[in-house]
Amino acid sequence: MSQKVWEDLYSEVGTNLTPSPIRELVKYMKKPGMISLAGGNPDPEIFPVKEFQEAAGVISERGKEILQYGGTGGYEPLKDFISQWMAPRMGRVTSPGEMCITTGSQQVMDLFAAVMLDPGDVVVVEEPTYPGATHALKNRKARFITVPCDSEGMKVELLPEILEQARKGRDRVKFIYSIVNFQNPSGYTLSLPRRKKLLEIAESFGTPVFEDDPYGHLRFDGEHEPTIFSMDRSGLVIYACSFSKILAPGTRVAWVTGPEDVISKMVMVKQGSDLCTSVLAQGLVYEYCRLGHMDSFLPRIQEHYKKKRDAMDAAFREFLPSTTTYETPSGGFFYWLALPGVNTRDLFFKAIDRNVSFVTGDSFFPTGGGEEYLRACFSYANADDFPEAAKRLALAINDLGQ
Amino acid sequence: MSQKVWEDLYSEVGTNLTPSPIRELVKYMKKPGMISLAGGNPDPEIFPVKEFQEAAGVISERGKEILQYGGTGGYEPLKDFISQWMAPRMGRVTSPGEMCITTGSQQVMDLFAAVMLDPGDVVVVEEPTYPGATHALKNRKARFITVPCDSEGMKVELLPEILEQARKGRDRVKFIYSIVNFQNPSGYTLSLPRRKKLLEIAESFGTPVFEDDPYGHLRFDGEHEPTIFSMDRSGLVIYACSFSKILAPGTRVAWVTGPEDVISKMVMVKQGSDLCTSVLAQGLVYEYCRLGHMDSFLPRIQEHYKKKRDAMDAAFREFLPSTTTYETPSGGFFYWLALPGVNTRDLFFKAIDRNVSFVTGDSFFPTGGGEEYLRACFSYANADDFPEAAKRLALAINDLGQ
Numbered sequence: 001m002s003q004k005v006w007e008d009l010y011s012e013v014g015t016n017l018t019p020s021p022i023r024e025l026v027k028y029m030k031k032p033g034m035i036s037l038a039g040g041n042p043d044p045e046i047f048p049v050k051e052f053q054e055a056a057g058v059i060s061e062r063g064k065e066i067l068q069y070g071g072t073g074g075y076e077p078l079k080d081f082i083s084q085w086m087a088p089r090m091g092r093v094t095s096p097g098e099m100c101i102t103t104g105s106q107q108v109m110d111l112f113a114a115v116m117l118d119p120g121d122v123v124v125v126e127e128p129t130y131p132g133a134t135h136a137l138k139n140r141k142a143r144f145i146t147v148p149c150d151s152e153g154m155k156v157e158l159l160p161e162i163l164e165q166a167r168k169g170r171d172r173v174k175f176i177y178s179i180v181n182f183q184n185p186s187g188y189t190l191s192l193p194r195r196k197k198l199l200e201i202a203e204s205f206g207t208p209v210f211e212d213d214p215y216g217h218l219r220f221d222g223e224h225e226p227t228i229f230s231m232d233r234s235g236l237v238i239y240a241c242s243f244s245k246i247l248a249p250g251t252r253v254a255w256v257t258g259p260e261d262v263i264s265k266m267v268m269v270k271q272g273s274d275l276c277t278s279v280l281a282q283g284l285v286y287e288y289c290r291l292g293h294m295d296s297f298l299p300r301i302q303e304h305y306k307k308k309r310d311a312m313d314a315a316f317r318e319f320l321p322s323t324t325t326y327e328t329p330s331g332g333f334f335y336w337l338a339l340p341g342v343n344t345r346d347l348f349f350k351a352i353d354r355n356v357s358f359v360t361g362d363s364f365f366p367t368g369g370g371e372e373y374l375r376a377c378f379s380y381a382n383a384d385d386f387p388e389a390a391k392r393l394a395l396a397i398n399d400l401g402q
Numbered sequence: 403m404s405q406k407v408w409e410d411l412y413s414e415v416g417t418n419l420t421p422s423p424i425r426e427l428v429k430y431m432k433k434p435g436m437i438s439l440a441g442g443n444p445d446p447e448i449f450p451v452k453e454f455q456e457a458a459g460v461i462s463e464r465g466k467e468i469l470q471y472g473g474t475g476g477y478e479p480l481k482d483f484i485s486q487w488m489a490p491r492m493g494r495v496t497s498p499g500e501m502c503i504t505t506g507s508q509q510v511m512d513l514f515a516a517v518m519l520d521p522g523d524v525v526v527v528e529e530p531t532y533p534g535a536t537h538a539l540k541n542r543k544a545r546f547i548t549v550p551c552d553s554e555g556m557k558v559e560l561l562p563e564i565l566e567q568a569r570k571g572r573d574r575v576k577f578i579y580s581i582v583n584f585q586n587p588s589g590y591t592l593s594l595p596r597r598k599k600l601l602e603i604a605e606s607f608g609t610p611v612f613e614d615d616p617y618g619h620l621r622f623d624g625e626h627e628p629t630i631f632s633m634d635r636s637g638l639v640i641y642a643c644s645f646s647k648i649l650a651p652g653t654r655v656a657w658v659t660g661p662e663d664v665i666s667k668m669v670m671v672k673q674g675s676d677l678c679t680s681v682l683a684q685g686l687v688y689e690y691c692r693l694g695h696m697d698s699f700l701p702r703i704q705e706h707y708k709k710k711r712d713a714m715d716a717a718f719r720e721f722l723p724s725t726t727t728y729e730t731p732s733g734g735f736f737y738w739l740a741l742p743g744v745n746t747r748d749l750f751f752k753a754i755d756r757n758v759s760f761v762t763g764d765s766f767f768p769t770g771g772g773e774e775y776l777r778a779c780f781s782y783a784n785a786d787d788f789p790e791a792a793k794r795l796a797l798a799i800n801d802l803g804q
Contacts, residue, residue, distance in 0.1 A: 005608040006664055010574055011542075014517035017670040042470055049465030056458035063451030067650035069443055103505050103654075103676040110675045114541060117415035119521075131684040135674040139516060140413075174411055206776030235404030250471035250681035252505075257577040262408055268419040272537040273512045278680040308575035 035389040037376040038357040051293040057100035057254040066283030074101025075282035091230030097260040105254035109136040111266040124176040128364030130184045153190030175208040181216040182332025185375035214330035220306035235259040311383040319390035333379035344374040350399040356392035425551040437791040440759040453695040460689035468685030476503025477684035493632030499662040506646040507656035511538040513668040518576045526578040530766030532586045555592030577610040583618040584734025587777035617734035622708035637661040714786040721792035735781035746776040751800045758794035
């Protein structure tokens with residue numbers, strides 16, 4: 001009886017939920033002998049376990065504080081640390097009212113969506129884009145307009161026409177979402193001229209920009225591009241970053257920086273969402289930073305992931321067919337492979353048979369398409385396995401052709 | 403310029419946000435010399451800091467696991483512990499698919515609201531009820547129908563007429579929300595006959611029940627009432643509980659148990675909300691439980707809070723005017739005072755002048771009313787201060803009469 005009762009009562013959002021495409025792949029990743037290039041997890045071999053254990057001493061020192069409820073906006077000592085530490089990237093020391101600590105940067109999108117989106121409102125996203133972001137947006141019944149990317153990131157020169165058309169069609173475009181560095185899934189970085197252009201367009205249309213930057217600190221080659229936030233003079237940019245990729249994702253500690261009025265609204269939504277992010281986790285992350293481990297760890301992981309990137313690059317060059325093309329990413333976790341004429345959904349099952357996995361391109365195209373692409377992640381699997389993984393992938397491509 | 407741009411873009415939810423009434427009081431609580439009976443925080447003096455520090459050793463042992471992303475439904479060893487530990491209350495060992503670990507039980511309501519509520523849908527709540535719950539519901543544009551309470555909790559005998567009227571008025575009632583033990587703010591416990599009656603009504607109307615139970619383990623006198631979940635044969639009850647009051651709220655670790663289909667939908671929403679609850683926090687809570695500290699700590703806090711309850715009871719009996727009436731709660735954190743003829747909003751400012759604070763009754767009435775009530779919390783303030791607090795409250799009542 002009860003199943004039917006519930007089904008009649010679920011909301012529209014509840015009725016139309018679908019599992020995350022990436023999370024669905026986890027079952028295949030656990031097959032024995034599988035080399036997984038699928039999940040975008042950091043490498044647990046490089047987690048700073050010893051340093052984090054040391055930081056846990058803060059429980060004895062500040063237990064009464066970090067075991068208690070905390071302010072919804074975040075643990076103040078951690079906020080202060082972040083605003084100082086991020087000042088070179090943000091262009092200035094931001095104030096406490098401009099920042100909210102969140103339960104992973106996934107929550108930034110969730111809160112921002114609640115503050116911004118009525119059902120049917122439009123968000124402009126990159127094509128491809130991160131499905132976790134579109135999942136949060138779908139939970140608020142967003143619609144999407146996509147902008148294609150090339151190796152310099154979002155083709156922002158297409159934006160004025162897109163925004164103009166939306167305006168004519170009475171689509172309410174609420175913001176533009178960009179993952180600016182070593183994008184998930186493409187690995188592309190938005191170039192400086194495009195950052196400037198994006199900001200100009202945002203100002204001229206009065207359309208805010210959500211600058212998502214979980215991978216920005218993981219640059220292996222070249223110089224950092226300035227954040228869009230640091231160039232913004234109009235208060236139209238919110239910027240999200242996280243400890244997930246530069247310390248450890250199990251902490252679930254991230255943050256968002258933006259105009260005080262927007263942040264205060266996100267804080268009010270957060271009061272209803274989870275009251276505050278784990279103060280315990282924030283306290284340990286703060287202590288880890290205070291002890292100087294963040295600054296000493298960062299070069300180590302940059303070096304570690306650079307080596308893995310190089311190993312994947314060499315393996316792909318040696319074993320993949322020349323028809324498979326890609327850009328070598330300058331940072332982050334991901335390769336984005338174009339396989340003209342290959343449907344990567346079909347390829348996926350051949351690859352699973354060959355004990356190698358990836359994420360199919362269509363997972364990253366919220367309005368359809370992407371079948372001839374796949375995402376291969378170099379952060380998680382063992383680099384020694386990359387040649388074998390590339391061989392298996394080449395064999396799977398071959399299997400499909402037969 | 404930007405302020406105006408943003409204001410034009412905020413969603414209906416974003417536009418109508420108001421700060422939590424209780425969180426707004428925090429500024430007054432920090433006044434020097436203030437005795438705060440306002441915030442419902444646990445007593446940090448009794449936090450198991452030493453035991454929790456010991457549990458943090460799990461970082462060295464399981465660091466690669468608990469610093470990584472975790473399953474959205476929760477950390478499996480912790481889920482297993484909870485389902486075993488809760489079996490006597492739940493009536494059986496629940497399965498992993500029936501449980502989701504959440505970022506505080508605040509998140510249970512947030513996720514459940516997303517799964518259940520379209521804008522304008524109705525939730526039946528107790529009057530008075532917890533404003534954190536109605537805040538999460540308002541974030542999904544819920545409307546409320548309230549059911550008055552007496553010392554046996556929600557007057558469930560009024561429900562059939564209420565649900566019938568709603569049906570006639572085409573109000574879509576999605577569920578009934580009850581805080582079943584030592585309710586926040588009233589301290590009332592839903593009696594066994596009413597639990598049974600509530601379940602009957604839920605079944606006959608096909609209306610689910612959200613049984614919220616953050617205080618259930620904190621019983622000082624008498625015997626536990628069986629949970630509604632344990633009596634449910636129709637799969638219409640979801641049950642929420644938390645480590646916030648029985649261990650420490652700064653962990654932000656809670657859980658919800660319910661029918662698998664509902665839980666799986668809440669897990670899918672959670673993927674878009676925060677991916678997973680801090681695995682670090684879950685790992686430490688699990689280790690704390692595994693080491694046996696949960697079972698040894700619980701009698702200690704029951705004893706601790708019972709003493710504070712007794713101290714507040716004595717102080718109120720000695721100093722409050724006889725026109726102020728209340729029930730002595732058998733557990734939990736709260737006294738609910740009725741002050742006929744007194745507007746507690748006016749009283750609040752007199753009380754602040756006298757250096758004592760509380761939460762005004764209207765904060766707990768989502769559809770208006772409650773002006774002649776106030777909530778006084780005995781968990782947080784020092785029990786030695788209760789006589790002085792009661793004296794000051796009596797003086798403030800007197801001030802108001804002049």
